[in-house]
Amino acid sequence: xxxxxxxxxxxxxxxxxxxxxxxxxxxxxxxxxxxxxxxxxxxxxxxxxxxxxxxxxxxxxxxxxxxxxxxxxxxxxxxxxxxxxxxxxxxxxxxxxxxxxxxxxxxxxxxxxxxxxxxxxxxxxxxxxxxxxxxxxxxxxxxxxxxxxxxxxxxxxxxxxxxxxxxxxxxxxxxxxxxxxxxxxxx
Amino acid sequence: xxxxxxxxxxxxxxxxxxxxxxxxxxxxxxxxxxxxxxxxxxxxxxxxxxxxxxxxxxxxxxxxxxxxxxxxxxxxxxxxxxxxxxxxxxxxxxxxxxxxxxxxxxxxxxxxxxxxxxxxxxxxxxxxxxxxxxxxxxxxxxxxxxxxxxxxxxxxxxxxxxxxxxxxxxxxxxxxxxxxxxxxxxxxxxxxx
Numbered sequence: 001x002x003x004x005x006x007x008x009x010x011x012x013x014x015x016x017x018x019x020x021x022x023x024x025x026x027x028x029x030x031x032x033x034x035x036x037x038x039x040x041x042x043x044x045x046x047x048x049x050x051x052x053x054x055x056x057x058x059x060x061x062x063x064x065x066x067x068x069x070x071x072x073x074x075x076x077x078x079x080x081x082x083x084x085x086x087x088x089x090x091x092x093x094x095x096x097x098x099x100x101x102x103x104x105x106x107x108x109x110x111x112x113x114x115x116x117x118x119x120x121x122x123x124x125x126x127x128x129x130x131x132x133x134x135x136x137x138x139x140x141x142x143x144x145x146x147x148x149x150x151x152x153x154x155x156x157x158x159x160x161x162x163x164x165x166x167x168x169x170x171x172x173x174x175x176x177x178x179x180x181x182x183x184x185x186x187x
Numbered sequence: 188x189x190x191x192x193x194x195x196x197x198x199x200x201x202x203x204x205x206x207x208x209x210x211x212x213x214x215x216x217x218x219x220x221x222x223x224x225x226x227x228x229x230x231x232x233x234x235x236x237x238x239x240x241x242x243x244x245x246x247x248x249x250x251x252x253x254x255x256x257x258x259x260x261x262x263x264x265x266x267x268x269x270x271x272x273x274x275x276x277x278x279x280x281x282x283x284x285x286x287x288x289x290x291x292x293x294x295x296x297x298x299x300x301x302x303x304x305x306x307x308x309x310x311x312x313x314x315x316x317x318x319x320x321x322x323x324x325x326x327x328x329x330x331x332x333x334x335x336x337x338x339x340x341x342x343x344x345x346x347x348x349x350x351x352x353x354x355x356x357x358x359x360x361x362x363x364x365x366x367x368x369x370x371x372x373x374x375x376x377x378x379x380x
Contacts, residue, residue, distance in 0.1 A: 016253060023249040028241055035242035044242060052252045118231075125235040148236040173197050180232065 004068035012059055019059075023052055026072055029150055033073065036145045037080055039134045047083070051076050067156065074160045077142065084138055125183075132182035136175055143168055144175035191215060191222050200229055 004025075010018035027048060034044035034051075054075050062071050133141060146157045147168075154172070158165045191199070191212050198204050199212050216222050286293050344352050 016256070019256070020249050020253055023252050027244050027248055031242050031244050032239075036239075041242055045244070045248065048244075048248070049252050049255065053255050056256050121231065122235050122238065125231060126239055129232070129235055129239065148233070149239060151237070173194060176197060176232075177193065180228075183232070 005064045008059060008062055008064070008068060011056070019056060022055075022068075026069065027052075029069070030072065030076060033076060033145055033150050034080070036130075036133055036149055037138070037142060038083075047076075047079060051079050054079070066159070070152070070156050070159050073146065073150065073152070077146075077160055080138075080142065128183055129179070132179055132185075135182045136178050140171055140175040140178065143171045144179065147172045190219060191225075193225075196222075196226060196229060200226075200233065 004022070007018045007022050011022065030048045030051065031044050034047045035041055038044050038047065051072070055072055058075075062068065133145070136144065143157060143161070146152050146160065147154070152160070154165050154168050157163075157168045157172075161168065195204070195208075195212065199209060204212070216226055282293055282296065285291070285296060347355070
């Protein structure tokens with residue numbers, strides 16, 4: 001039994017300290033994911049609270065055969081979908097494949113020869129990525145963030161989103177293409 | 188080899204390509220500065236992505252979540268028991284309050300409450316029994332009427348024969364249709380301005 005499963009078991013028996021341990025373990029990855037999805041720290045923190053409360057309420061529906069993180073992020077993903085529905089964010093037609101203009105010369109990043117220069121470039125690039133991420137359609141952004149920020153495997157994302165692995169991979173690549181294009185525009 | 192297509196490059200970085208194809212791409216990238224730059228660009232973006240700064244979580248975050256949780260999961264599952272105990276204690280408190288404010292004996296109070304309940308039962312039970320009898324009689328009556336109607340129809344059918352019965356039904360239907368359309372026409376004429 002992994003540590004997470006033991007903590008869940010204790011929490012189910014009424015041990016609040018065990019659930020606090022779960023919160024402390026997952027608060028940072030969850031807030032990072034929500035922050036990148038909403039673009040606002042305060043909203044991300046509010047959502048993270050709501051998600052932990054929801055998780056606690058439905059803790060007995062968690063099946064130990066799954067990874068706890070996958071189960072928790074599934075709740076988070078559904079929470080985000082509800083949020084978008086309420087905000088009426090227009091949905092992107094995911095059947096329309098993105099045709100990234102890859103032949104256009106890429107983003108203007110200097111050839112990273114020195115480590116200092118590379119460090120500077122990385123810092124600058126991170127700032128631009130934060131801006132560019134907000135311009136990617138929400139559905140694609142979510143899959144991209146789950147893969148590259150939360151670092152879930154494609155199989156885990158497929159489980160969280162209830163999509164085939166191939167579709168997840170395809171959409172993450174689509175999102176990457178869009179991000180590169182946005183980065184060119186942001187720069 | 189021609190330049191590496193973008194999707195192959197992504198698959199290469201994901202480690203999704205077979206060894207032979209990987210080596211082919213690596214050999215091409217060695218020779219092609221444009222593909223080398225493209226690959227380097229992708230690596231840099233991936234590195235930047237994996238090192239995005241964490242969003243600060245306040246130190247009291249976990250405590251704030253715990254404050255929003257119900258008292259305990261056990262409390263939730265024995266909620267009915269706690270409600271029953273609370274109700275009983277509230278009743279006791281009310282009785283005690285009554286005793287302290289009026290000075291009347293609790294036994295007298297319970298006795299008068301019992302009498303009221305008995306009076307209510309003695310009034311409502313005979314009434315309910317009478318209503319039940321009436322409903323029962325009505326059901327029997329309707330049942331008998333239905334049986335009698337069915338029998339008379341059956342004897343009528345045996346007397347007139349199937350041809351006459353069919354003719355009778357047809358004429359009845361025609362009469363009903365004429366009546367309906369006639370009434371409708373009269374109504375529509377009457378409705379004109």
